Amino acid sequence: MSTHEPTRTNDARTHEVADPILEIRDAEVVFEMDRGVSRVLDNVSIDIERGEVLGIVGESGSGKSMLASAMLDAVVDPGILSGEITFHPPDGEPVDVLAQDQEGIRELRWEDISMVFQGAMSSFNPTMKVGGHFEETLKAHEYDVEAGMERARELLADLYLEPDRVLDSFAHELSGGMQQRALIALSLVLEPDVLVMDEPTAALDLLMQRSILALLEELKAKYDLTLVFITHDLPLIAELADRLAVMYAFELVEVADSDSILSRAVHPYTRSLLNATPNLDAPLSEMRPIEGSAPDPVNVPEGCSYHPRCPLADEECVSQDPGFRPTHTEDHLAACFHWEEASEAIPFNIEREVNDE
Structure with a gap:
């Protein structure tokens, strides 16, 4: 573990919290390509509060999954990750994630920060029973297998699965929802503090999605977890998340509770994203797809990256990066010069209910 204290920066895109479990500063991922440098994460800085549920949302290709991989120093070659990522365990010194050797990063993954990927079926070895995956994981991290399997049974029961049946099954013998819940149990068997979930419900029907969100809320409370939930479905995760971080063109553009x-999204992209999301309360005729397309990572526009698609864009937006700025509250940050005009220019297509507690 590193004793290196995280450096506070004056980065305008930083959103600090009182008790961070993860601090991300200037995280950048680039790929060298024949046609140029592809930047798929662009100087992202954010704190993740201990015990919170942070939802990270945006269109496909916005950089959400790359940010998740960066948190675990799991960016695949030939991607180059730079910046600073610091994990604060409940006890002990801060851990400089990007300075860990192979053994250190092996311990960090699964034991401190665990991840659930999209598509449970591809995460299981089809020739191995589900119980074998739990045993293999426990042995690889030198955990007591007998005690670990008892925890596995408890986790599966918490997820409303029959432990013995699931552990004695191959993944293909389980439904999609059962596979996803078994994978969540596997990700928690080593008692991590942070669970990162990358589109974990994307392949499931709406009823199962909502069921898993409810189960995650129960697990968070029982096991004192911090959850990072990555999705393109903003309204879905808003029911579970304490805060939302909206990504566009490989960077954060809005962060707030x-x-x-x-109720008061101020970035034109966030408001358009909400209007483009299917909702049972809004007829299809009221849905408004976002015009244009996301930028090429080799050729992201200068100035505000959203300006080619934004109805409020002017010369300032084309030539200057707006940076993060407080809006109607100090904790509601957005990268937009014209945030005060967004609600009138892009009205919501439905009245959205929020929790007033």
Whole structure:
């Protein structure tokens, strides 16, 4: 473990919290390509509060999954990750994630920060029973297998699965929802503090999605977890998340508590994203797809990256990066010069209910 204290920066895109479990500063991922440098994470800085649920949302290709991989120093070659990522365990010194050797990063993953990927079926070895995956994970991290399997049974029961049946099954013998819940149990068997979930419900129907969100809320409370939930479905995760971080063109463009985003989103992209999301309360005729397309990572526009698609864009937006700035509250940050005009220019297509507690 590193004793290196995280450096506070004056980065305008930083959103600090009182008790961070993860601090991310200037995280950048680039790929060298024949046609140029592809930047798929662009100087992202954010704190993640201990015990919170942070939802990270945006269109496909916005950089959400790359940010998740960066948190675990799991960016695949030939990607180059730079910046500073610091994990604060409940006890002990801060851990400089990017300075860990192979053994240090092996311990960090699964034991401190665990991840659930999209598509449970591809995460299981089809020739190995589900119970074998738990045993293999426990042995690889030198955990007591007998005690670990008892925890596995408890986790599976918490997720409303029959432990013995699931452990004695191959993944293909389980439904999609059962596979995803078994994978969540596997990700928690080593008692991590942080669970990062990358589109974990994308392949499931709406009823199962909501069921898993409810189960995650129960698990968070029982096991004192910090959850990072990555999705393109902003309204879905808003029901679970304490805060939302909206990504566009590989960077953060708006960060605030969930109720504030749902009722008073100020970035034109966030408001358009909400209007483009299917909702049972809004007829299809009221849905408004976002015009244009996300930028090429080799050729991200200068100035505000959203300006080619934004109805409020002017010369200032084309030539200057707006940086993060407080909006109607100090904790509601957005990268937009014209945030005060966004609600009138892009009205919501439905009245959104929020939690007033």
